[in-house]
Amino acid sequence: MMMVRKSKGLGERHQKILDFIASYQREHKHPPSIREIGEHCDISSTSVVNYYLDQLEKSGNIERDRKISRGVRLTGPTPLGDMFRVPVLGVIQAGEPIPVPSNSDFNSFTAEDSVEIAMSLMPTKEKGKELFALKVQGESMIDAMVNDGDIVILKPTQDARNGDMVAVWLSDRNETTLKFFFKEKDKYRLQPANPTMSPIYVNKNESLEIKGKVVMVIRKVERYM
Numbered sequence: 001m002m003m004v005r006k007s008k009g010l011g012e013r014h015q016k017i018l019d020f021i022a023s024y025q026r027e028h029k030h031p032p033s034i035r036e037i038g039e040h041c042d043i044s045s046t047s048v049v050n051y052y053l054d055q056l057e058k059s060g061n062i063e064r065d066r067k068i069s070r071g072v073r074l075t076g077p078t079p080l081g082d083m084f085r086v087p088v089l090g091v092i093q094a095g096e097p098i099p100v101p102s103n104s105d106f107n108s109f110t111a112e113d114s115v116e117i118a119m120s121l122m123p124t125k126e127k128g129k130e131l132f133a134l135k136v137q138g139e140s141m142i143d144a145m146v147n148d149g150d151i152v153i154l155k156p157t158q159d160a161r162n163g164d165m166v167a168v169w170l171s172d173r174n175e176t177t178l179k180f181f182f183k184e185k186d187k188y189r190l191q192p193a194n195p196t197m198s199p200i201y202v203n204k205n206e207s208l209e210i211k212g213k214v215v216m217v218i219r220k221v222e223r224y225m
Contacts, residue, residue, distance in 0.1 A: 010059070016041050017052055018061060021074055029088075029115055031070045085114045086153055088133040092167050094146060094192075095138025097175035097200070115151055115218060131155055132212065134167060134178070140192035141165070141178060149220035152178065154212030165214040171207040181210065 010018070020040045024032040032040075038049045053072065056062045065071030115133055136150045144165065146152065152167075160166045160181040168190060169176050179190035179200065188208055190200040202208050 013041065014052060014056060017056065018074065021072060025116065031072045033070055085116055086131045086133045087114050088135060088151065090134060091137055092134040092176060092178045093138050094136045094141045094178040097170065097173065097177040099174050117153065136178060140194045140197050142194050144193035146217050147220065151218040152214045153216040153218065154214050156211070157213050158210050160210050160213060167211045169209040169211055170202065171209065
């Protein structure tokens with residue numbers, strides 16, 4: 001479990017609640033409900049959970065939005081430093097490209113979720129920039145340590161250098177894909193990182209739009225019994 005730095009004056013149960021909120025947020029990408037906090041922390045009454053949350057809010061350890069069911073958010077620095085949110089805009093295929101609606105664009109996705117990233121883990125040159133995230137489907141990038149179910153963090157860009165891992169929209173083929181990008185003499189090569197799969201070649205007279213360059217990968221954590 002992720003442990004939150006202990007604040008002065010907190011009791012054991014206060015700390016247990018904070019640690020649970022932090023670990024739950026990292027696993028599920030959204031805060032726990034009051035009932036889930038109570039079940040994990042062995043508190044049978046939701047009113048007692050609210051009592052502790054009120055104290056944590058007054059001490060500045062959390063912020064609460066009582067208009068929504070999961071309106072609890074940790075405040076201040078975490079063990080990894082300040083955190084910032086990156087919107088997850090959809091799914092990107094990392095195997096064979098998958099069709100998307102003809103009028104689709106990465107910018108048209110409704111944010112279905114978001115991920116929190118420690119500022120200290122980001123490449124220095126990417127800090128403070130607009131970023132977006134996509135969930136990976138497929139195994140074409142496994143040798144690049146990008147597996148099915150992982151989340152890739154990208155910076156929006158329309159340009160790429162040879163060897164960059166990019167999210168690409170092939171409008172003539174009505175397809176999207178995540179691959180390494182290479183510009184060759186008379187075509188573009190979208191190279192998988194899986195020896196069992198072949199590269200995708202795109203003629204230069206075909207439409208190829210680079211939507212983002214991968215700057216970080218968030219690995220899916222497998223849980224075993």
